[in-house]
Amino acid sequence: xxxxxxxxxxxxxxxxxxxxxxxxxxxxxxxxxxxxxxxxxxxxxxxxxxxxxxxxxxxxxxxxxxxxxxxxxxxxxxxxxxxxxxxxxxxxxxxxxxxxxxxxxxxxxxxxxxxxxxxxxxxxxxxxxxxxxxxxxxxxxxxxxxxxxxxxxxxxxxxxxxxxxxxxxxxxxxxxxxxxxxxxxxxxxxxxxxxxxxxxxxxxxxxxxxxxxxxxxxxxxxxxxxxxxxxxxxxxxxxxxxxxxxxxxxxxxxxxxxxxxxxxxxxxxxxxxxxxxxxxxxxxxxxxxxxxxxxxxxxxxxxxxxxxxxxxxxxxxxxxxxxxxxxxxxxxxxxxxxxxxxxxxxxxxxxxxxxxxxxxxxxxxxxxxxxxxxxxxxxxxxxxxxxxxxxxxxxxxxxxxxxxxxxxxxxxxxxxxxxxxxxxxxxxxxxxxxxxxxxxxxxxxxxxxxxxxxxxxxxxxxxxxxxxxxxxx
Amino acid sequence: xxxxxxxxxxxxxxxxxxxxxxxxxxxxxxxxxxxxxxxxxxxxxxxxxxxxxxxxxxxxxxxxxxxxxxxxxxxxxxxxxxxxxxxxxxxxxxxxxxxxxxxxxxxxxxxxxxxxxxxxxxxxxxxxxxxxxxxxxxxxxxxxxxxxxxxxxxxxxxxxxxxxxxxxxxxxxxxxxxxxxxxxxxxxxxxxxxxxxxxxxxxxxxxxxxxxxxxxxxxxxxxxxxxxxxxxxxxxxxxxxxxxxxxxxxxxxxxxxxxxxxxxxxxxxxxxxxxxxxxxxxxxxxxxxxxxxxxxxxxxxxxxxxxxxxxxxxxxxxxxxxxxxxxxxxxxxxxxxxxxxxxxxxxxxxxxxxxxxxxxxxxxxxxxxxxxxxxxxxxxxxxxxxxxxxxxxxxxxxxxxxxxxxxxxxxxxxxxxxxxxxxxxxxxxxxxxxxxxxxxxxxxxxxxxxxxxxxxxxxxxxxxxxxxxxxxx
Numbered sequence: 045x046x047x048x049x050x051x052x053x054x055x056x057x058x059x060x061x062x063x064x065x066x067x068x069x070x071x072x073x074x075x076x077x078x079x080x081x082x083x084x085x086x087x088x089x090x091x092x093x094x095x096x097x098x099x100x101x102x103x104x105x106x107x108x109x110x111x112x113x114x115x116x117x118x119x120x121x122x123x124x125x126x127x128x129x130x131x132x133x134x135x136x137x138x139x140x141x142x143x144x145x146x147x148x149x150x151x152x153x154x155x156x157x158x159x160x161x162x163x164x165x166x167x168x169x170x171x172x173x174x175x176x177x178x179x180x181x182x183x184x185x186x187x188x189x190x191x192x193x194x195x196x197x198x199x200x201x202x203x204x205x206x207x208x209x210x211x212x213x214x215x216x217x218x219x220x221x222x223x224x225x226x227x228x229x230x231x232x233x234x235x236x237x238x239x240x241x242x243x244x245x246x247x248x249x250x251x252x253x254x255x256x257x258x259x260x261x262x263x264x265x266x267x268x269x270x271x272x273x274x275x276x277x278x279x280x281x282x283x284x285x286x287x288x289x290x291x292x293x294x295x296x297x298x299x300x301x302x303x304x305x306x307x308x309x310x311x312x313x314x315x316x317x318x319x320x321x322x323x324x325x326x327x328x329x330x331x332x333x334x335x336x337x338x339x340x341x342x343x344x345x346x347x348x349x350x351x352x353x354x355x356x357x358x359x360x361x362x363x364x365x366x367x368x369x370x371x372x373x374x375x376x377x378x379x380x381x382x383x384x385x386x387x388x389x390x391x392x393x394x395x396x397x398x399x400x401x402x403x404x405x406x407x408x409x410x411x412x413x414x415x416x417x418x419x420x421x422x423x424x425x426x427x428x429x430x431x432x433x434x435x436x437x438x439x440x441x442x443x444x445x446x447x448x449x450x451x452x453x454x455x456x457x458x459x460x461x462x463x464x465x466x467x468x469x470x471x472x473x474x475x476x477x478x479x480x481x482x483x484x485x486x487x488x489x490x491x492x493x494x495x496x497x498x499x500x501x502x503x504x505x506x507x508x509x510x511x512x513x514x515x516x517x
Numbered sequence: 518x519x520x521x522x523x524x525x526x527x528x529x530x531x532x533x534x535x536x537x538x539x540x541x542x543x544x545x546x547x548x549x550x551x552x553x554x555x556x557x558x559x560x561x562x563x564x565x566x567x568x569x570x571x572x573x574x575x576x577x578x579x580x581x582x583x584x585x586x587x588x589x590x591x592x593x594x595x596x597x598x599x600x601x602x603x604x605x606x607x608x609x610x611x612x613x614x615x616x617x618x619x620x621x622x623x624x625x626x627x628x629x630x631x632x633x634x635x636x637x638x639x640x641x642x643x644x645x646x647x648x649x650x651x652x653x654x655x656x657x658x659x660x661x662x663x664x665x666x667x668x669x670x671x672x673x674x675x676x677x678x679x680x681x682x683x684x685x686x687x688x689x690x691x692x693x694x695x696x697x698x699x700x701x702x703x704x705x706x707x708x709x710x711x712x713x714x715x716x717x718x719x720x721x722x723x724x725x726x727x728x729x730x731x732x733x734x735x736x737x738x739x740x741x742x743x744x745x746x747x748x749x750x751x752x753x754x755x756x757x758x759x760x761x762x763x764x765x766x767x768x769x770x771x772x773x774x775x776x777x778x779x780x781x782x783x784x785x786x787x788x789x790x791x792x793x794x795x796x797x798x799x800x801x802x803x804x805x806x807x808x809x810x811x812x813x814x815x816x817x818x819x820x821x822x823x824x825x826x827x828x829x830x831x832x833x834x835x836x837x838x839x840x841x842x843x844x845x846x847x848x849x850x851x852x853x854x855x856x857x858x859x860x861x862x863x864x865x866x867x868x869x870x871x872x873x874x875x876x877x878x879x880x881x882x883x884x885x886x887x888x889x890x891x892x893x894x895x896x897x898x899x900x901x902x903x904x905x906x907x908x909x910x911x912x913x914x915x916x917x918x919x920x921x922x923x924x925x926x927x928x929x930x931x932x933x934x935x936x937x938x939x940x941x942x943x944x945x946x947x948x949x950x951x952x953x954x955x956x957x958x959x960x961x962x963x964x965x966x967x968x969x970x971x972x973x974x975x976x977x978x979x980x981x982x983x984x985x986x987x988x989x990x
Binding site: 101111122124129130133358364380381476507508510 | 544574584588590593596597598602614831849850853854855856858859893896898924928929931935937940944947954978980981982
C-alpha cells in the first residue's frame with residue numbers, strides 16, 4: 045500500500061482518544077491520516093471498561109443468591125456458575141461493543157493506515173518505512189498493563205486484562221497483584237464467580253481511596269470475601285504447580301497470577317526524543333491539560349498516552365481537545381471536568397472533586413453517612429458502606445466526596461453536577477430527594493455538613509416573597 | 518386521662534407531616550399537643566413506601582432469575598418463591614421501620630394524646646369529649662385508600678394497601694384496579710412473585726405519565742408480564758368463588774381484588790365546616806402551598822390531608838412549613854421543591870419538573886434516549902425503556918423529564934438538581950459522566966437537546982482563558 049507523502053493532520057492511535065480527535069479534525073478537513081498499530085477496537089471495548097463490567101454483572105447476579113433466603117426465595121443452593129459460559133458471554137458482547145467501534149473506523153476508509161508510526165520531527169512521521177510530511181501530529185497511542193520484566197517468564201501463568209477475558213476457564217487459585225481500580229474489581233468478581241482469590245496490595249489504600257474511613261470500610265467488606273495482604277510489595281517465583289507469591293511475611297502458592305499494578309503510556313518507541321523537549325522518567329513530555337499541546341509544538345498527546353487521567357470520559361475529552369486544536373486557527377484552552385472516578389465493586393467506590401488528601405484540613409468540613417442502617421439499602425439487603433462529603437468552611441460549597449456505598453455510581457453523578465456548578469450545601473439541599481431511596485443517605489451527609497455551616501434557614505427550603513409565591517401558584 | 522384545657526399549638530395526626538410539624542414547633546415551645554386517632558407509625562412506614570418497596574425488592578430479586586442462564590448461571594429453574602416468607606419479611610422490616618417512628622412519638626411523652634379530634638372553631642378542638650382552647654391548629658390527618666361504597670361488601674375478597682401487607686398468603690388470581698403509582702408497583706411485584714395478575718386502568722395513562730412515548734414504552738413492557746385492560750372503568754360483582762371484574766367488553770373472574778384507584782384526604786369528620794371558608798367537593802379548603810395556611814386563619818393543613826402532593830418528601834416539607842408558621846411571629850412563605858415522582862416498577866418510572874403535558878409545545882425542545890441498545894444497560898440485561906427530556910427553546914434550560922428506564926430513581930435526582938438550579942443543557946453537559954454507566958443514556962438525550970440549541974461550543978467543554986487555565990494547573 046502506498047501512503048500519501050503529505051497529510052495535514054496525522055493521528056497516531058485508533059483508540060478512544062484518537063477517534064475522538066478525528067471526529068473534531070473532520071469538521072475542518074479530510075486531509076488526515078489515522079495510523080494504528082496493533083489491535084483495533086479501543087482499550088475500553090476490547091480489554092477495559094466493557095469486558096470487566098460484563099464479568100462483574102455476572103458475578104454480582106450470582107452473588108445475590110446469598111440474599112435469596114432472607115427475601116423468601118428458596119433453593120439458591122441449587123444455582124451453579126458455568127465459568128466458560130460466563131466468559132463466552134463476556135467475549136460475545138465485547139465483540140458486539142468492538143463492532144460498534146469498528147463501524148466508525150471503517151467509515152474513515154483509506155484515511156486509516158495500519159502500521160507503526162515514529163516521529164522524525166514535529167512535522168514528519170515515519171510509517172511502515174515511508175515518511176509522511178504533516179502540519180500537526182496527535183499522539184493517542186494508549187497504554188498497556190505494566191508487567192515487570194522478570195514476571196514475563198511466567199508465560200500463561202501470568203494474566204493481565206489483555207489476556208484475562210480470552211480465557212475459556214480459569215484455574216482454581218488466583219492471586220491478584222495490585223488493588224487499584226482494576227485489581228479490586230477483578231478480584232471481587234472472580235471471587236464471586238467461585239475462584240479462590242488472594243489479593244496483594246503494596247499500599248494500604250484500596251482503589252486509590254484517600255479517606256481513611258472509606259478505605260477502612262471497603263477494606264473490611266472486601267476482606268470478608270477474600271484475603272487481602274496489603275503494605276508489602278509482592279514478589280513472584282514459579283513453582284512446579286503454579287506461582288509462589290511472597291509479600292512481607294506471607295507466602296501463598298496459586299495457579300495463576302493477575303498483574304494489576306497499573307498501566308503505562310505507549311510512548312516508548314514513538315520517537316518523542318526528536319522533539320527536543322524534556323521527557324520525564326516515563327518518557328512523557330509536559331502536556332498542557334487544557335490544550336493537550338506539547339510545549340509550543342504542533343504536537344498533541346491525548347488519552348492514556350498523556351497519562352493525565354486514564355478514564356474513558358477524560359480520554360475522550362483529551363481527544364476532542366487535541367483534535368479541535370490541531371485544526372484550529374489558534375490554540376484554545378478548555379476547562380476540564382470535575383474529577384470523578386468510579387470503581388465497580390460492591391459496594392461501589394467513587395471519588396468526586398477533591399480527595400480527602402487534597403482537602404485543606406483547616407478549611408474543610410466533613411459530613412458522613414453510614415449505609416448500614418439506611419432504610420432503602422436495608423430493604424434491598426445492600427446496607428453497607430460509608431459516604432464522606434467535604435465542604436469548604438469559608439463558602440459552604442461542596443468540594444469533594446469519597447465513598448464506598450451501594451449505587452455510588454449514581455450518587456456520584458449528583459455530587460459531580462453539584463461540584464461542577466460550585467453549589468453550596470444549602471443549594472443542594474433545596475433539591476427534592478425521593479423516599480425511599482439511597483440518595484437519602486447522601487442527604488444525611490449533606491445535612492450533617494449544613495449543621496456545621498452558618499445559616500438563617502429553619503430547614504432545607506428557602507423563604508420566598510409572598511408576591512413571588514402567588515405568581516408560582 | 519384528663520387533658521389540659523389549653524395548648525398553644527394542637528397538631529392533629531401523628532404521621533409524617535404531623536411529626537415534622539411538631540419538630541418545628543418544639544423549637545419554640547413545649548406547649549403543644551399531638552392528637553392521633555387510629556394507628557401510629559406513619560402511612561409511609563406502615564402501609565406505604567416501605568412495605569411496598571420490601572415486596573418489590575423480593576419480587577425483583579426473584580424475577581432476575583430469567584437473566585441467569587444468559588449470564589452463565591445455571592439451574593435458575595430450581596428457585597422457588599415462598600410467599601408466606603416474603604410477606605413475613607415485609608412485616609418484620611416494616612415493624613422495624615415503624616419502631617423507628619415510634620421512638621419519636623414516645624419521646625414526646627404526655628404531649629401525645631390518643632383520640633379523635635374535631636374542630637369547634639379556629640381555636641377550639643374537641644378531643645374525646647373535652648374541649649381544648651388553642652392558638653394554632655395544624656391538621657395532618659393523612660389519607661385513606663379510596664374504596665367505592667358498593668365494593669365494601671366484598672369483605673376480604675377486596676384488598677387495599679391497608680390490608681395487603683397483612684396477608685400471610687395470597688390467592689392465585691388477583692385483579693389490580695387502578696394503574697397509578699401504587700397499582701403498577703403492586704401489580705408487577707405480585708405478578709413477579711407468581712400471582713396471576715390482571716390489571717385494569719380507567720385511563721390509558723399508566724402511573725400518571727403524560728408523555729405518550731414513555732407511556733407506550735412502559736405499557737408495552739408491563740403488558741409482557743401481565744394483561745392490562747385500559748380505557749374503561751372496572752365494575753366488580755361477587756361470584757361464588759371470587760369476584761367478577763368487568764371493564765368495557767372484558768370480564769375476568771379473580772379470587773381477590775386490590776383496589777388502587779387513589780387515596781383521599783382524611784378530612785371528613787374533622788369539622789372544617791366550622792371555619793367558615795369554602796370547601797371543595799372533597800371537603801378541602803384552599804391551602805396556600807407556600808405557607809400551608811387556610812385563608813388567613815390560624816389553621817394549617819399539611820401532608821396527605823392537604824391533597825397537594827401525596828409523596829413523602831413533600832408531605833414532610835408541608836409539615837415543616839406548617840409547624841414553622843404555627844410558631845412564627847408572622848407567616849413566612851417557602852419555596853417548594855422541583856416536582857418529582859418516582860414509581861418503583863422495573864424499569865422504573867420517573868417524572869421531574871414539568872410534565873410533557875405541562876410543557877408549552879411551541880417553546881419546548883425534546884431530547885430522547887432509548888435504552889434498548891445502551892451499553893451498560895445491555896451488559897446488565899436491563900436494556901429497555903426510554904427517557905424524554907424537555908428544554909425551554911428560549912433559554913436552553915432543562916425544564917422537565919419523563920422516563921421509564923433502569924435506574925430512573927437515580928437519574929431522576931441528577932435531573933432534579935439540574936432543574937432546581939435552572940441549569941441550561943450546556944451547563945449540565947459540562948459535568949463528568951463516567952463510563953460505562955446508565956447516565957450515558959441520559960447524556961444522549963441531553964446532547965440531542967443541545968444540538969437543537971444555538972451554541973458556540975465545539976463539544977461539551979467550555980473554552981477558558983489561558984491565564985485562568987494556568988492558575989488551575
